[in-house]
Every structure is written in structure tokens, then in C-alpha cells.
Amino acid sequence: MNICKVLFVLFRGFFVSRSNLIIENLALRQRLTVQQRTIKRPKLKRKDRLFWAWLSQIWPDWKSTLIVVKAETVIKWHRQGFKLY
Numbered sequence: 001m002n003i004c005k006v007l008f009v010l011f012r013g014f015f016v017s018r019s020n021l022i023i024e025n026l027a028l029r030q031r032l033t034v035q036q037r038t039i040k041r042p043k044l045k046r047k048d049r050l051f052w053a054w055l056s057q058i059w060p061d062w063k064s065t066l067i068v069v070k071a072e073t074v075i076k077w078h079r080q081g082f083k084l085y
Contacts, residue, residue: 023059035070 030051034044056062 020059020061023055024061027055027059027062 030048034048052062
């Protein structure tokens with residue numbers, strides 16, 4: 001599975017411009033920073049809001065990185081959905 005992820009990232013790198021990859025990486029690192037400093041629900045500080053305001057001006061696909069979810073939450077959602085099924 002890890003090999004597939006690596007191949008996907010390499011393949012994607014050929015078709016996405018370098019500046020878009022750098023901006024996406026920056027956005028993902030900022031999400032990680034927010035996630036690591038909070039326990040329950042991520043709280044955005046003023047500098048976080050300024051970062052996203054700036055990013056929205058230079059990156060057209062900025063909305064795709066806004067969802068901040070832990071893996072445990074996704075697993076819980078899947079289990080709840082399976083119970084309902």
C-alpha cells in the first residue's frame with residue numbers, strides 16, 4: 001500500500017506545477033500544526049485565519065484542504081454507518 005502512495009505522489013508530481021505542490025504542502029503543514037496543539041477540537045488563532053485568507057488568494061483549490069479530521073473519527077463514522085446498514 002505504501003508503494004502505491006509513493007507512486008501516486010511521484011506520478012502526480014509530473015502533472016502538477018511545483019508552486020502548487022509547495023502551496024499544498026504549506027497548507028498541510030499548517031493543518032498539522034493546528035491539529036497537534038489542540039486535544040478535542042482544533043481552535044484557530046488569528047494567525048491561522050490570516051494564513052488561510054492569504055492562501056485563498058493565491059491557491060484556487062484551497063477549500064479541498066480545510067477538513068481537519070483524525071483517523072479515529074473516520075473509523076468511528078464508518079462503524080456507525082455500517083451499524084445503520
